[in-house]
Amino acid sequence: xxxxxxxxxxxxxxxxxxxxxxxxxxxxxxxxxxxxxxxxxxxxxx
Amino acid sequence: xxxxxxxxxxxxxxxxxxxxxxxxxxxxxxxxxxxxxxxxxxxxxxxxxxxxxxxxxxxxxxxxxxxxxxxxxxxxxxxxxxxxxxxxxxxxxxxxxxxxxxxxxxxxxxxxxxxxxxxxxxxxxxxxxxxxxxxxxxxxxxxxxxxxxxxxxxxxxxxxxxxxxxxxxxxxxxxxxxxxxxxxxxxxxxxxxxxxxxxxxxxxxxxxxxxxxxxxxxxxxxxxxxxxxxxxxxxxxxxxxxxxxxxxxxxxxxxxxxxxxxxxxxxxxxxxxxxxxxxxxxxxxxxxxxxxxxxxxxxxxxxxxxxxxxxxxxxxxx
Numbered sequence: 001x002x003x004x005x006x007x008x009x010x011x012x013x014x015x016x017x018x019x020x021x022x023x024x025x026x027x028x029x030x031x032x033x034x035x036x037x038x039x040x041x042x043x044x045x046x
Numbered sequence: 047x048x049x050x051x052x053x054x055x056x057x058x059x060x061x062x063x064x065x066x067x068x069x070x071x072x073x074x075x076x077x078x079x080x081x082x083x084x085x086x087x088x089x090x091x092x093x094x095x096x097x098x099x100x101x102x103x104x105x106x107x108x109x110x111x112x113x114x115x116x117x118x119x120x121x122x123x124x125x126x127x128x129x130x131x132x133x134x135x136x137x138x139x140x141x142x143x144x145x146x147x148x149x150x151x152x153x154x155x156x157x158x159x160x161x162x163x164x165x166x167x168x169x170x171x172x173x174x175x176x177x178x179x180x181x182x183x184x185x186x187x188x189x190x191x192x193x194x195x196x197x198x199x200x201x202x203x204x205x206x207x208x209x210x211x212x213x214x215x216x217x218x219x220x221x222x223x224x225x226x227x228x229x230x231x232x233x234x235x236x237x238x239x240x241x242x243x244x245x246x247x248x249x250x251x252x253x254x255x256x257x258x259x260x261x262x263x264x265x266x267x268x269x270x271x272x273x274x275x276x277x278x279x280x281x282x283x284x285x286x287x288x289x290x291x292x293x294x295x296x297x298x299x300x301x302x303x304x305x306x307x308x309x310x311x312x313x314x315x316x317x318x319x320x321x322x323x324x325x326x327x328x329x330x331x332x333x334x335x336x337x338x339x340x341x342x343x344x345x346x347x348x349x350x351x352x353x354x355x356x357x358x359x360x361x362x363x364x
């Protein structure tokens with residue numbers, strides 16, 4: 001196992017990718033939450 | 047500090063070769079321009095379909111179709127990285143530019159493909175998810191891996207991949223495939239050859255340099271020009287079929303006819319272009335008009351449908 005120090009550019013791009021991934025994951029949670037509410041409410045109406 | 051466990055991640059001087067790709071570079075892998083066309087035609091399919099879909103579910107469906115199309119674009123860039131590096135049009139794409147490693151693009155494309163298909167199936171219906179999965183498979187395996195490098199008819203058959211989105215949009219609402227959705231498919235399917243061969247004419251040297259058998263390189267300019275006119279006529283004919291089948295008005299039919307005649311006009315301009323023309327202005331004009339044509343046809347269909355629906359609603363209220 002080797003340890004290396006990241007350059008500024010590598011650190012910055014990794015941070016950007018992590019933020020984008022976080023936004024996508026949060027978006028997925030929100031999508032499934034809202035879709036569940038929609039499916040439940042339409043199911044109850046029937 | 048970070049841990050290096052894989053020596054593929056080591057650079058040529060032994061230093062760490064960790065990715066400097068930004069989120070924007072990954073977005074570029076999705077071919078955003080193609081995605082915008084896919085979103086638009088899928089939306090058209092959804093708007094034109096009889097029935098109702100919850101606006102939020104509809105939004106998620108469009109998002110899944112867009113991401114699925116983007117994922118197939120990423121997989122296409124992964125497979126075609128060798129030829130992309132040589133062609134001027136594609137040399138600045140993230141993989142040939144060295145911003146993203148091919149294996150990163152592969153993982154990204156596969157992950158997005160799986161997520162887009164599964165979410166569309168869970169949230170909307172499994173018919174549309176199946177069609178999206180087939181579209182991705184068709185574009186990546188049938189077109190990119192097989193047809194593109196083996197036959198000058200690559201774009202004719204491969205064009206099916208780009209024609210599926212309105213059919214998927216239709217299936218999202220109706221959970222079915224019908225004659226109307228097949229007509230929407232055919233509009234893009236028959237439009238694709240003239241559109242791409244116009245591009246291939248003025249990018250002939252690029253395609254020739256990488257050995258991709260596009261029609262102008264293999265069969266010559268004259269044959270390509272003949273085929274462009276034939277497909278332009280077929281596109282103009284299928285453009286008015288919605289009126290003939292009764293799911294669009296006569297007004298739409300008139301607009302589609304004018305647009306179709308314009309498409310034929312520009313294709314004849316290409317046909318008259320002298321052999322070996324350096325500037326290829328008529329081919330560039332046809333390419334630009336073809337993009338306008340597709341947006342105009344699907345816009346006209348949607349506006350026509352919305353007016354008809356509004357008219358019906360007003361009639362009921364009155």
